[in-house]
Amino acid sequence: WNRQNGLGKAFDSSTGFKLPNGATRSPDVSWIKIERWNALTPEQRKRFLPLCPDFVIELVSESDDLADTQAKMREYIANGLRLGWLINPKNKQVEIYRQNQEIEVLESPTSLSGED
Template identity: 50%
Template sequence: MEHYFVLRGRQIRQMTDKEFYRFCQDNRDLRIERNEYQEIIIMSPTSSLSGYLNTEILRQLANWNIEHKLGKTSDSSTGFKLPDGSNRSPNAAWVSNEVWNQLSEAEKRKFAPLCPEFVIELKSDADDIADLKKKMQMWLINGCRLAWLIDPHEEKAHVYRPDRP
């Protein structure tokens, strides 16, 4: 089962983007995100089943992108600096060439300061569906145009778009 814990406190909240990036680079073996409150979220590695399913999702998204050549795909290790100040890593993401090409080379080499236009989140055994649904709303608030929450255990996909139920 996957678990996570949250680091809080004044020193954590005051960490600059540069310091947070360095923290992530110094701890590459950890899965790290930062929420809009500047709290650091450290997650355990995924289970073997989640890893397999995530790879399949990424493969299909990447294959679609190779065929259409419309943008860039990324995996669950990719961090994005979102407009609300958080740093998040969806299981899979897509950014159009138009948006990607607006970034400087330096921005591309760090946590890109953008919200992916399409994200996929995969529910694992340990995830709470209500928490994931809140996370999907967070993606939309930050500018995501289409988001899928896939629950393989319930065999359901929840589709999120701005201004749509």
């Protein structure tokens, strides 16, 4: 999808972000609008990216604490995240985080939409 439309830049968990609150985070999957990527200097692109992603996916693994991961998702939202998916394979739930909205919980969804 992202390669076809070229609207943004996708990253895996090896990419770190320095959030506006100073926290450093490396989501499992992240995406930023191409305009935001293009606004970064070559030096900024080589380090922890000094921004909050527009979209993240966090996958709850067996070793993760659900409450800690939920807190991380709330932190992303507080720092400008537009959309986040917290995927919990153990209980087959997806929590959807959006700016200025309540968290939506989906039970055993068969598909997800990136919305706008």
